[in-house]
Amino acid sequence: xxxxxxxxxxxxxxxxxxxxxxxxxxxxxxxxxxxxxxxxxxxxxxxxxxxxxxxxxxxxxxxxxxxxxxxxxxxxxxxxxxxxxxxxxxxxxxxxxxxxxxxxxxxxxxxxxxxxxxxxxxxxxxxxxxxxxxxxxxxxxxxxxxxxxxxxxxxxxxxxxxxxxxxxxxxxxxxxxxxxxxxxxxxxxxxxxxxxxxxxxxxxxxxxxxxxxxxxxxxxxxxxxxxxxxxxxxxxxxxxxxxxxxxxxxxxxxxxxxxxxxxxxxxxxxxxxxxxxxxxxxxxxxxxxxxxxxxxxxxxxxxxxxxxxxxxxxxxxxxxxxxxxxxxxxxxxxxxxxxxxxxxxxxxxxxxxxxxxxxxxxxxxxxxxxxxxxxxxxxxxxxxxxxxxxxxxxxxxxxxxxxxxxxxxxxxxxxxxxxxxxxxxxxxxxxxxxxxxxxxxxxxxxxxxxxxxxxxxxxxxxxxxxxxxxxxxxxxxxxxxxx
Amino acid sequence: xxxxxxxxxxxxxxxxxxxxxxxxxxxxxxxxxxxxxxxxxxxxxxxxxxxxxxxxxxxxxxxxxxxxxxxxxxxxxxxxxxxxxxxxxxxxxxxxxxxxxxxxxxxxxxxxxxxxxxxxxxxxxxxxxxxxxxxxxxxxxxxxxxxxxxxxxxxxxxxxxxxxxxxxxxxxxxxxxxxxxxxxxxxxxxxxxxxxxxxxxxxxxxxxxxxxxxxxxxxxxxx
Numbered sequence: 137x138x139x140x141x142x143x144x145x146x147x148x149x150x151x152x153x154x155x156x157x158x159x160x161x162x163x164x165x166x167x168x169x170x171x172x173x174x175x176x177x178x179x180x181x182x183x184x185x186x187x188x189x190x191x192x193x194x195x196x197x198x199x200x201x202x203x204x205x206x207x208x209x210x211x212x213x214x215x216x217x218x219x220x221x222x223x224x225x226x227x228x229x230x231x232x233x234x235x236x237x238x239x240x241x242x243x244x245x246x247x248x249x250x251x252x253x254x255x256x257x258x259x260x261x262x263x264x265x266x267x268x269x270x271x272x273x274x275x276x277x278x279x280x281x282x283x284x285x286x287x288x289x290x291x292x293x294x295x296x297x298x299x300x301x302x303x304x305x306x307x308x309x310x311x312x313x314x315x316x317x318x319x320x321x322x323x324x325x326x327x328x329x330x331x332x333x334x335x336x337x338x339x340x341x342x343x344x345x346x347x348x349x350x351x352x353x354x355x356x357x358x359x360x361x362x363x364x365x366x367x368x369x370x371x372x373x374x375x376x377x378x379x380x381x382x383x384x385x386x387x388x389x390x391x392x393x394x395x396x397x398x399x400x401x402x403x404x405x406x407x408x409x410x411x412x413x414x415x416x417x418x419x420x421x422x423x424x425x426x427x428x429x430x431x432x433x434x435x436x437x438x439x440x441x442x443x444x445x446x447x448x449x450x451x452x453x454x455x456x457x458x459x460x461x462x463x464x465x466x467x468x469x470x471x472x473x474x475x476x477x478x479x480x481x482x483x484x485x486x487x488x489x490x491x492x493x494x495x496x497x498x499x500x501x502x503x504x505x506x507x508x509x510x511x512x513x514x515x516x517x518x519x520x521x522x523x524x525x526x527x528x529x530x531x532x533x534x535x536x537x538x539x540x541x542x543x544x545x546x547x548x549x550x551x552x553x554x555x556x557x558x559x560x561x562x563x564x565x566x567x568x569x570x571x572x573x574x575x576x577x578x579x580x581x582x583x584x585x586x587x588x589x590x591x592x593x594x595x596x597x598x599x600x601x602x603x604x605x606x607x608x609x610x611x612x613x614x615x616x617x618x619x
Numbered sequence: 620x621x622x623x624x625x626x627x628x629x630x631x632x633x634x635x636x637x638x639x640x641x642x643x644x645x646x647x648x649x650x651x652x653x654x655x656x657x658x659x660x661x662x663x664x665x666x667x668x669x670x671x672x673x674x675x676x677x678x679x680x681x682x683x684x685x686x687x688x689x690x691x692x693x694x695x696x697x698x699x700x701x702x703x704x705x706x707x708x709x710x711x712x713x714x715x716x717x718x719x720x721x722x723x724x725x726x727x728x729x730x731x732x733x734x735x736x737x738x739x740x741x742x743x744x745x746x747x748x749x750x751x752x753x754x755x756x757x758x759x760x761x762x763x764x765x766x767x768x769x770x771x772x773x774x775x776x777x778x779x780x781x782x783x784x785x786x787x788x789x790x791x792x793x794x795x796x797x798x799x800x801x802x803x804x805x806x807x808x809x810x811x812x813x814x815x816x817x818x819x820x821x822x823x824x825x826x827x828x829x830x831x832x833x834x835x836x837x838x839x840x841x842x
């Protein structure tokens with residue numbers, strides 16, 4: 137399999153990629169149509185505002201409650217899963233997680249892996265890692281399959297191929313699989329079905345993510361519509377689930393509101409076609425299901441976010457994608473512009489702990505702070521508040537303690553100096569008056585270029601007379617101050 | 620230090636001096652909006668399932684095998700995977716033998732490895748029982764076992780499921796409590812709410828992605 141060359145690597149920075157995306161009419165149309173539809177589906181799924189708000193509050197309490205004793209829950213999960221016959225592994229880094237997964241596959245001399253949708257495996261870049269070691273790792277979710285076939289990365293966490301239209305998929309299937317061109321979506325899906333059914337049969341190992349891991353019963357819960365998740369976790373003799381340490385919940389009943397919040401927020405569906413609760417490998421008297429089930433618990437920066445009581449709230453996330461569906465920035469620039477595994481508002485607040493804020497310095501400010509993401513978040517993560525916090529972390533001086541990995545990347549001594557000057561000017565009346573006097577007299581000398589501002593605007597020129605001056609004259613003529 | 624010790628150590632360190640939040644699960648939020656009069660349960664389940672292209676038939680315990688024969692004939696299906704180890708499997712077998720149906724009944728009686736190719740390529744339909752249904756979301760609940768293994772409801776292109784009207788619960792929470800799921804779950808529990816589908820291309824809904832193209836639910840009204 138060829139190594140993936142993500143399109144996003146072509147332009148190295150967020151701003152450049154955003155400009156390219158904004159100029160791509162097809163891309164913008166694909167996103168606009170899809171996001172409008174997802175927003176209206178969500179609205180239809182939550183018609184009773186009281187019911188919705190009650191459920192969001194409950195979702196928040198369950199996740200925050202779980203995080204408040206996360207280490208105990210993880211140990212309990214390990215214990216119940218182990219009792220059920222599932223092998224639990226721990227990985228601090230992506231490299232460790234990949235090594236673990238590779239080791240499990242090698243122990244079975246596996247050569248073909250089929251994968252259900254998993255964002256954590258995207259974090260790990262597992263497909264590439266395994267491909268370099270001679271193991272084929274094939275995506276089986278239709279959207280992921282399309283994206284993988286085109287050497288791309290997902291542009292949305294729920295709808296990975298949402299940036300493509302049927303014509304583009306048809307051309308891809310024609311070029312890569314030799315299929316006749318058709319824009320009939322049903323026929324395109326049947327191409328995927330045919331190709332992947334053979335792969336499910338042949339696979340040595342199935343890989344999946346996890347939506348919720350239930351500590352009480354030792355259960356991995358997966359939601360999906362296609363059935364590829366069930367195929368990947370049932371047909372191959374080995375199932376490896378990979379997940380972040382924040383996905384654990386205490387009790388089985390907790391998943392009732394969480395699944396409802398997840399599927400309604402993500403797709404506007406009351407429930408997905410399949411909810412798959414896996415509590416162990418095949419038992420001796422059973423006739424199918426994997427002989428081995430493994431769970432890899434991945435940290436990858438999560439414990440760093442956990443250490444900060446405010447940023448810890450990012451770990452409430454249940455990966456529904458509603459924040460990106462409602463984001464005016466995401467809708468216009470698309471998922472690839474972010475250049476990271478998790479795009480959109482949620483990506484902006486969780487990526488710093490994984491990749492370091494210095495690697496994504498433009499993300500916190502790529503927001504109008506309109507607040508839509510926070511309003512729709514099913515577990516009430518205050519995303520705008522966290523974005524503002526990251527903006528502050530972004531400009532911390534090297535002398536200040538850095539609380540977020542890679543903080544202070546946007547700190548500039550010049551900018552700090554300019555603001556200090558501005559502060560001094562505005563807090564000393566005598567200085568301020570002299571400045572006004574000079575600015576109005578010597579207005580012709582004001583600079584013609586003012587950094588990025590004058591790239592799109594004309595340079596500001598001080599007026600002939602200050603507002604102060606004009607007001608004083610007005611009062612002299614009319615007399616008296618308004619009481 | 621192991622990764623496990625490091626991760627748990629870091630998390631514990633961050634929680635030092637804090638106490639876990641109290642468990643404030645309010646079950647009313649997941650039950651009260653989802654209660655139905657008993658006569659409305661079937662209607663609710665039916666309308667939700669039909670909205671996602673599921674065929675729902677009302678029948679009773681003595682006429683459903685006949686209905687199955689008709690459904691297979693309509694589709695020109697000549698083989699059916701069903702469980703002779705279950706009461707409903709035997710009832711179907713008896714009916715099909717007595718009426719000399721031109722349908723080959725197959726059983727999932729070997730480990731999947733022994734007949735994977737055949738299961739994937741030559742089985743056109745399957746029939747399984749359910750452990751109940753959920754009115755709130757239009758859902759069937761399956762607990763696969765030795766007689767009706769996990770793949771039986773996934774691989775064949777047509778899945779026929781039997782649902783007893785008396786086992787339709789209002790919502791998932793009620794069902795979990797009524798059947799005491801927390802006391803112990805089988806290796807796999809499945810909630811099925813329609814045939815396999817995808818909207819991954821342009822959000823256009825297409826059925827029969829990887830699982831069954833058709834889901835047919837027979838609601839047995841008298842049991």
